[in-house]
Amino acid sequence: GPRVCTHYDMIPEIFGESRFGINPHLSKLWYYKNVNKILSISNSAKTDLINIWPEVSTPITITHLGSPNKVLNKNSRIKGYVIYVGARGGYKDAFTLLSAFATIPESLRTRLDFIGGGKFTETELKMIYELGISGQVSQRNLTNAELEAAYGSAHVFVCTSKYEGFGLPALEALNYGCRAILSDAPALVEVADDCADYFKVGDIANLSSVMTSALSDGPDSNPYLEIGIRRAGQFYWMETAKLTAKVYQSLS
16 A cells, blocks of 8 residues: 655764664665655755655655644743753764853853753763863753753753754744754754854854853843744644645545
8 A cells, every 4th residue: 555654864874873883774765765755854854865865756745843832931041051952972963062161251151951862971071071061061861841941941052963854952942932052954944944043063163152142141031032932833743743644645
């Protein structure tokens, strides 16, 4: 019968990264060439697929991911509090954030929380120590409710990723009214549009400058607050479900 698959990203093809030494994408090209329809979580991911594998002629439909349900933020934002969410290694490039954070004037940086992503590695701990920021940097695992509170109390959220298929944490930050500082990776720009501050991928000095500017503003002075929340509202799971169902129905 008809077959459909979902396309998330081209990370193994672009960066050569795998999980546990195994590339889970080894059969991806075969599937993309032999299914009836492909669902892609972003236009950026679709563009990468076509550029890398131009021989794939299967029709592709964009089904963006969705933002969490809207909640009223009752938290007070903490001046100088910076959060980063998710994995840190490889193309996620959290080392750039650590380096940039250390160069920001001390009066502007209160705390940097890495949320999720596992405990710090020995390499990370050594870098944090050598940068002289051990007292301000921590890693925490949070429940969903605690993560919402972090988004609601942070001065800024930072995403340093060199590449994303979508960038869900960036969307979550907008949804909770947190000022977002993002790398200019295409998928992140697609998601946040003009509702975030951007820096050049991997550019420590540029990130430091953007963070210094944002943290110099009061923690409740997010210039993107209203448009960011509206932007997040354009991505919702019901629409994803409707588009997905429509694709399946077209093949029935």
